[in-house]
Amino acid sequence: MDNVNMNEIGYKSDEQDLFKKREADALAIADSISDGIYITDKNGVVTAINKAFTEITGIKAADIVGKNMQQVWNNVVLNSDPAFIEIKPEDKANAFDMFNNGKKKTLKTRKPCSIALLVLKEKKPISVLTTIDRMNKRVLITGTPFLDEDKNVVQVLTIIKDLTELFVLREKLEEVEKEKAKYLSEIKNLKKDIKERQLYKDLISKSSSMDKVIKLIENVSKTDATILITGETGVGKEVVARTIFKNSKRANGPYIRVNCAAIPENLLESELFGYEKGSFTGASQNGKLGLFEMANNGTILLDEIGEIPVKLQPKLLRVLQEREIKRIGGTSNIKIDVRVIAATNLNLEDEVKKGNFREDLYYRLNVIPIELPPLRERKEDISLLVYNFLGKFNKAYGKTKDFDITALEILENYSWPGNVRELENSIERLVVIGDEHLITRNTILSVLGQDKFYEASTETIDGTLKEAVDKFERNILEKTLKSCGSTYKAAKILGITQSTVVRKAKALGITEW
Numbered sequence: 298m299d300n301v302n303m304n305e306i307g308y309k310s311d312e313q314d315l316f317k318k319r320e321a322d323a324l325a326i327a328d329s330i331s332d333g334i335y336i337t338d339k340n341g342v343v344t345a346i347n348k349a350f351t352e353i354t355g356i357k358a359a360d361i362v363g364k365n366m367q368q369v370w371n372n373v374v375l376n377s378d379p380a381f382i383e384i385k386p387e388d389k390a391n392a393f394d395m396f397n398n399g400k401k402k403t404l405k406t407r408k409p410c411s412i413a414l415l416v417l418k419e420k421k422p423i424s425v426l427t428t429i430d431r432m433n434k435r436v437l438i439t440g441t442p443f444l445d446e447d448k449n450v451v452q453v454l455t456i457i458k459d460l461t462e463l464f465v466l467r468e469k470l471e472e473v474e475k476e477k478a479k480y481l482s483e484i485k486n487l488k489k490d491i492k493e494r495q496l497y498k499d500l501i502s503k504s505s506s507m508d509k510v511i512k513l514i515e516n517v518s519k520t521d522a523t524i525l526i527t528g529e530t531g532v533g534k535e536v537v538a539r540t541i542f543k544n545s546k547r548a549n550g551p552y553i554r555v556n557c558a559a560i561p562e563n564l565l566e567s568e569l570f571g572y573e574k575g576s577f578t579g580a581s582q583n584g585k586l587g588l589f590e591m592a593n594n595g596t597i598l599l600d601e602i603g604e605i606p607v608k609l610q611p612k613l614l615r616v617l618q619e620r621e622i623k624r625i626g627g628t629s630n631i632k633i634d635v636r637v638i639a640a641t642n643l644n645l646e647d648e649v650k651k652g653n654f655r656e657d658l659y660y661r662l663n664v665i666p667i668e669l670p671p672l673r674e675r676k677e678d679i680s681l682l683v684y685n686f687l688g689k690f691n692k693a694y695g696k697t698k699d700f701d702i703t704a705l706e707i708l709e710n711y712s713w714p715g716n717v718r719e720l721e722n723s724i725e726r727l728v729v730i731g732d733e734h735l736i737t738r739n740t741i742l743s744v745l746g747q748d749k750f751y752e753a754s755t756e757t758i759d760g761t762l763k764e765a766v767d768k769f770e771r772n773i774l775e776k777t778l779k780s781c782g783s784t785y786k787a788a789k790i791l792g793i794t795q796s797t798v799v800r801k802a803k804a805l806g807i808t809e810w
């Protein structure tokens with residue numbers, strides 16, 4: 298610990314001896330502790346500092362010892378510290394929280410000044426939290442007065458506790474806590490997501506157009522409204538109907554699917570509405586429960602509704618209007634509580650115009666229309682469907698097949714006229730056929746047929762055969778080069794040499810990929 302020559306500050310020699318003796322021990326102890334210490338006399342002159350004081354404040358003994366704190370403050374400290382936050386002695390243990398909450402104006406802030414001088418003035422212990430900017434430190438400074446018998450301050454002991462590391466740790470802890478909270482909420486959301494997706498697990502999609510459909514499904518599932526699902530063959534109309542059923546309050550009731558196109562016209566009526574015993578030649582002696590009755594308290598899907606014979610349409614209209622059926626040969630009406638979902642790949646408005654479908658029945662069915670877009674209009678769904686089907690069929694056939702990037706690209710670019718059904722069947726074939734682990738573009742072309750994937754190039758071409766062939770070649774070469782990014786890889790995929798790829802690309806004017 299560095300201290301001042303006692304003569305210089307006016308101590309008598311016997312006082313000096315006593316003082317020095319006592320101090321010698323105290324100073325040795327002071328140097329060994331990690332808190333910064335400085336002592337000022339009753340005039341505010343610094344009489345001693347310890348080593349930690351210099352380490353924490355950067356102020357050397359020569360700059361401070363023997364000098365008045367006001368002078369030191371003016372020369373060294375002033376302008377470097379922001380406002381002091383005063384901490385009551387009893388709050389010192391909670392200095393961290395005090396500092397963080399200090400910005401909340403609940404704590405008294407003081408104009409930066411020398412704590413020793415402040416203690417001299419106010420004659421009481423004072424603690425402040427502040428920063429020493431030039432040392433990049435956060436500190437708790439506590440000044441304690443030593444009073445004589447007349448309550449005059451004879452000395453001030455100021456201790457500077459370096460809290461920087463603790464603050465850094467505290468901040469890190471807070472960051473970790475925040476991260477933890479973020480992850481916990483993410484996990485919660487994920488679980489919620491998975492739970493929600495569970496309801497839609499049969500309906501795989503990520504396209505925005507299918508998102509809209511899912512939103513609509515969510516909204517209509519909870520109602521009993523009649524729904525008409527339209528869309529090309531294989532787009533997933535049945536999947537949507539089943540999803541609505543599973544999410545409805547009728548989920549525990551029956552779900553009956555009737556393919557109106559698959560049942561012969563003369564049988565459809567008895568299938569739908571049932572018959573009383575002996576009501577017609579060949580009828581069962583016990584009569585028969587119709588599908589509407591079987592679906593009571595549940596849901597009936599009238600698939601391929603566009604195919605329902607005109608003769609039967611008034612009877613169906615009556616069921617929708619009155620919510621009751623009459624069995625063939627029966628005399629009484631039977632009340633039924635069935636939610637009706639109809640699906641078709643025909644344009645029912647056209648069928649109405651052609652006279653094949655009753656307009657009133659169309660309106661009764663079309664209360665909530667759900668139109669499913671064809672797969673070619675939601676290409677974003679293809680990769681997700683591909684990998685889902687790949688997983689499904691790998692599991693089913695005990696395989697571990699995978700697609701390479703060129704394979705996925707060719708699948709994404711195909712127009713899939715048979716929609717998801719065609720895609721699903723294609724993936725099944727690709728998994729079943731062949732032993733190679735990796736399904737490549739070539740595998741697809743050979744298993745599923747070249748022609749179908751080159752349909753885009755079979756459009757009518759004006760010009761000579763050579764021009765048509767060139768266009769076709771350029772198309773294939775360009776796409777392959779773009780998808781794999783190298784002439785070597787393209788050569789491998791297309792089954793030609795790399796020099797042929799380079800020569801053809803040059804001849805066909807393909808310069809970038």
Ligand SMILES: Nc1ncnc2c1ncn2[C@@H]1O[C@H](COP(=O)(O)OP(=O)(O)OP(=O)(O)O)[C@@H](O)[C@H]1O
Nearest residue numbers: 499500501529530531532533534535536642717718
């Ligand atoms: N979004 C989807 N996610 C997963 N599988 C789907 C999806 N859409 C359709 N499928 C699958 O595709 C096949 C055809 O679907 P679905 O029978 O629902 O089509 P559809 O539109 O009713 O066809 P159709 O008009 O020929 O009756 C089914 O095996 C079904 O599981």
